[in-house]
Amino acid sequence: GQNIDQPTEMTATEGAIVQINCTYQTSGFNGLFWYQQHAGEAPTFLSYNVLDGLEEKGRFSSFLSRSKGYSYLLLKELQMKDSASYLCGIAYSGAGSYQLTFGKGTKLSVIP
Amino acid sequence: EPEVTQTPSHQVTQMGQEVILRCVPISNHLYFYWYRQILGQKVEFLVSFYNNEISEKSEIFDDQFSVERPDGSNFTLKIRSTKLEDSAMYFCASSERHLINANTGELFFGEGSRLTVL
Numbered sequence: 001g002q003n004i005d006q007p008t009e010m011t012a013t014e015g016a017i018v019q020i021n022c023t024y025q026t027s028g029f030n031g032l033f034w035y036q037q038h039a040g041e042a043p044t045f046l047s048y049n050v051l052d053g054l055e056e057k058g059r060f061s062s063f064l065s066r067s068k069g070y071s072y073l074l075l076k077e078l079q080m081k082d083s084a085s086y087l088c089g090i091a092y093s094g095a096g097s098y099q100l101t102f103g104k105g106t107k108l109s110v111i112p
Numbered sequence: 113e114p115e116v117t118q119t120p121s122h123q124v125t126q127m128g129q130e131v132i133l134r135c136v137p138i139s140n141h142l143y144f145y146w147y148r149q150i151l152g153q154k155v156e157f158l159v160s161f162y163n164n165e166i167s168e169k170s171e172i173f174d175d176q177f178s179v180e181r182p183d184g185s186n187f188t189l190k191i192r193s194t195k196l197e198d199s200a201m202y203f204c205a206s207s208e209r210h211l212i213n214a215n216t217g218e219l220f221f222g223e224g225s226r227l228t229v230l
Contacts, residue, residue, distance in 0.1 A: 041224075042223050042224055043155060043203070043219075043221050044221070087155060099160070101156075102154055102157075105154055
């Protein structure tokens with residue numbers, strides 16, 4: 001089976017940096033992605049890591065270590081609008097098919 | 113900008129009734145998905161669909177669920193006999209390529225259909 005762990009909630013201050021960690025266990029790993037979900041809205045894509053290392057995209061960066069089953073999402077220069085749930089997910093394959101599954105999400109609250 | 117559209121945005125139904133949720137994926141996308149999110153819980157995979165057939169489904173997707181692409185644009189999720197525990201937000205998503213071969217894990221999600229079963 002698959003298991004994804006991430007903290008349930010985090011709080012950070014506007015303008016600061018926050019790191020949201022994610023650990024996973026799976027077979028047939030294909031990649032790890034991060035999505036942002038504001039309350040009552042659809043998830044929106046942030047990043048996708050296939051290889052080890054850091055991927056930077058503006059204020060957001062995502063890191064992956066496949067050997068450790070570990071990823072983090074780094075948010076810099078936090079803004080109030082960054083208050084949302086951040087979903088860590090894995091794409092995995094087996095027996096010729098594949099699935100995408102999400103963790104429970106980390107609810108980030110940005111405070112002034 | 114192309115987007116995935118879903119209808120209805122909210123549906124209230126009586127337990128035991130059939131419900132059809134509709135989705136129009138992005139026009140050049142080939143892979144379609146349904147996810148659901150029970151209030152306060154995680155986004156759960158239901159089913160993926162490619163080339164007019166189911167390519168993968170989760171244990172949630174039991175015999176009361178079915179999917180169909182009745183024409184060139186719509187992708188539907190049918191729940192035959194709704195139960196109280198089917199109350200959730202149902203998200204449709206689409207992607208251009210098979211994720212195993214893609215450089216991006218980007219699924220494009222619709223705004224969701226909120227189903228309330230009474």
